[in-house]
Amino acid sequence: MSAGARLELSGIQAGYGDFQALFGVGLHVEPGEAVGVVGPNGAGKTTLLRVISGLIRPTAGTLRFDGQDLAVLPAHELPGLGIAHVPENRRLFPHLTVEENLKVGAYTPSARPHFRQRRDYVYTLFPRLKQRRHQLAGTMSGGEQQMCAIGRALMSGPRILLLDEPSAGLAPLVVQQVFELVRRIRQEGLTVLIVEQNVAQVLRVVDRAYVLETGRVAAEGSSAALAEDPAIRRSYLGGH
Amino acid sequence: MDPFLLEALLNGVLLGGVFALPVLGLNLIFGVVDVIWLCYAELVMVGMYAVWFLYTQAGWPLFLAFAICLPLVALLGILLHLLVVRPLLSAPPINQVLATGGVLFVLQGAATLVFSTEFRSLGVEMPPMELGEVFVSGTKLAAFVAALVGAAVLWAFLKFTYVGTAIRAIARDREVMPLMGVDPRRIYLIASAAGGALAGLAACLLVVQLDVHPFVGLSFGPITFMICVMGGLGNMLGGFLAAFLMGLIVSVGGFYGSTDLSYVVAFLFFILVMFFRPQGLFTR
Numbered sequence: 001m002s003a004g005a006r007l008e009l010s011g012i013q014a015g016y017g018d019f020q021a022l023f024g025v026g027l028h029v030e031p032g033e034a035v036g037v038v039g040p041n042g043a044g045k046t047t048l049l050r051v052i053s054g055l056i057r058p059t060a061g062t063l064r065f066d067g068q069d070l071a072v073l074p075a076h077e078l079p080g081l082g083i084a085h086v087p088e089n090r091r092l093f094p095h096l097t098v099e100e101n102l103k104v105g106a107y108t109p110s111a112r113p114h115f116r117q118r119r120d121y122v123y124t125l126f127p128r129l130k131q132r133r134h135q136l137a138g139t140m141s142g143g144e145q146q147m148c149a150i151g152r153a154l155m156s157g158p159r160i161l162l163l164d165e166p167s168a169g170l171a172p173l174v175v176q177q178v179f180e181l182v183r184r185i186r187q188e189g190l191t192v193l194i195v196e197q198n199v200a201q202v203l204r205v206v207d208r209a210y211v212l213e214t215g216r217v218a219a220e221g222s223s224a225a226l227a228e229d230p231a232i233r234r235s236y237l238g239g240h
Numbered sequence: 241m242d243p244f245l246l247e248a249l250l251n252g253v254l255l256g257g258v259f260a261l262p263v264l265g266l267n268l269i270f271g272v273v274d275v276i277w278l279c280y281a282e283l284v285m286v287g288m289y290a291v292w293f294l295y296t297q298a299g300w301p302l303f304l305a306f307a308i309c310l311p312l313v314a315l316l317g318i319l320l321h322l323l324v325v326r327p328l329l330s331a332p333p334i335n336q337v338l339a340t341g342g343v344l345f346v347l348q349g350a351a352t353l354v355f356s357t358e359f360r361s362l363g364v365e366m367p368p369m370e371l372g373e374v375f376v377s378g379t380k381l382a383a384f385v386a387a388l389v390g391a392a393v394l395w396a397f398l399k400f401t402y403v404g405t406a407i408r409a410i411a412r413d414r415e416v417m418p419l420m421g422v423d424p425r426r427i428y429l430i431a432s433a434a435g436g437a438l439a440g441l442a443a444c445l446l447v448v449q450l451d452v453h454p455f456v457g458l459s460f461g462p463i464t465f466m467i468c469v470m471g472g473l474g475n476m477l478g479g480f481l482a483a484f485l486m487g488l489i490v491s492v493g494g495f496y497g498s499t500d501l502s503y504v505v506a507f508l509f510f511i512l513v514m515f516f517r518p519q520g521l522f523t524r
Binding site: 053054055074075076077078079080084085087091093094095096100103104105106107108111112152156 | 402405406408409412413415416417418419420421422423424
């Protein structure tokens with residue numbers, strides 16, 4: 001994987017039509033860091049990731065990656081810059097095989113020459129995918145699909161991986177497996193920005209986290225500090 | 241088996257091969273761009289005129305005329321996309337159908353103005369070939385082989401290339417494609433060119449079997465749309481199989497009755513399919 005790069009957002013406002021979802025959000029992710037964005041449903045977490053990967057244009061604020069202004073680029077150019085987004089609900093191509101899904105992930109011209117090498121890397125990381133390489137992605141279990149979605153994102157050779165609710169809609173046992181996947185990717189030294197509702201789990205795999213509430217950053221800090229914070233414990237961790 | 245029935249069956253298969261090309265083209269466009277090119281048969285008609293003109297009027301060798309026809313109609317497909325379809329991508333489907341339907345009349349009218357309504361023939365016929373007990377037209381056999389080669393090339397393109405894989409992916413999930421680094425607008429353009437090229441190939445295969453006139457699209461256009469719907473609109477394999485089924489119905493129906501009757505049978509069969517399997521015969 002290529003070296004990481006710094007992602008920096010400041011004063012980001014964005015929404016859908018008349019509905020504003022983000023009110024001046026600022027955050028940064030340093031190379032090699034794993035950062036979480038947690039918060040309740042409807043806090044704007046998914047919108048935030050969609051802004052970063054260009055699917056939604058911010059109406060105000062700046063968005064920089066490796067010093068470059070992202071807000072002026074079309075979404076399809078961002079994977080080429082090293083931004084890979086694993087979308088909510090995985091969004092695999094169910095009628096394509098596992099390997100074909102990986103191939104679409106390597107669509108960017110700069111990624112194509114590395115297809116075999118990265119595919120083999122993904123298969124080493126997730127041996128289960130290798131067993132199922134010729135199986136249609138839609139026929140796999142939720143956990144395997146999440147592996148395939150992460151693998152597909154890794155095929156572009158990202159410098160930062162954006163993960164949107166990787167544990168959503170999965171059985172508790174599978175959720176454990178998915179966070180194990182995230183931990184494995186962390187060990188590879190990849191920069192990760194992960195959005196999650198499962199606060200307890202995500203704080204165990206990230207270095208720092210932001211708490212997003214109704215489109216604003218309500219708190220931020222190291223995972224350890226947030227896990228100890230009485231307000232966070234009360235709202236998200238079921239503690240006292 | 242009655243050699244005449246065998247001949248009818250064989251001709252049905254050969255006819256199916258020729259139906260298959262425009263069916264694949266229409267399904268490709270519909271699956272990727274989500275727009276129906278109502279004027280598809282008229283793109284084929286333009287290609288037929290191009291071959292006829294280059295061969296009989298300009299005196300070009302036939303194969304050179306064929307070689308020009310493919311990229312020419314591919315270019316027409318690109319123009320159709322850029323000028324008519326792209327501006328209407330977010331318009332209601334009925335507007336898109338009406339717009340491409342308008343192009344149908346424009347092309348028919350233009351062909352009438354330029355070439356008049358006279359029937360034009362290439363005057364090329366390959367000798368019939370004897371296969372066991374039956375004779376088949378060499379021209380039809382050659383057209384069939386060329387259609388299969390065209391379908392195989394399309395299949396390989398969709399199966400093995402990055403762009404082809406993206407085309408199959410985009411047919412299912414448009415919105416996620418930019419996250420893969422895919423510019424949907426570029427994929428639409430490539431699919432339109434490929435759909436046009438298939439119409440161009442179909443033109444080459446039809447112009448040796450049919451006289452060309454401005455309304456020649458009517459003789460294979462409606463049945464092409466019917467086959468697409470029968471196989472499941474956007475379903476390439478379903479359309480391919482349905483093309484052969486329709487070819488057999490038309491040909492064998494013609495053997496037992498008349499060609500006109502066989503088309504009546506084919507359309508009745510289509511209506512029955514729509515009653516009982518509106519999603520298409522080969523849709524799972």
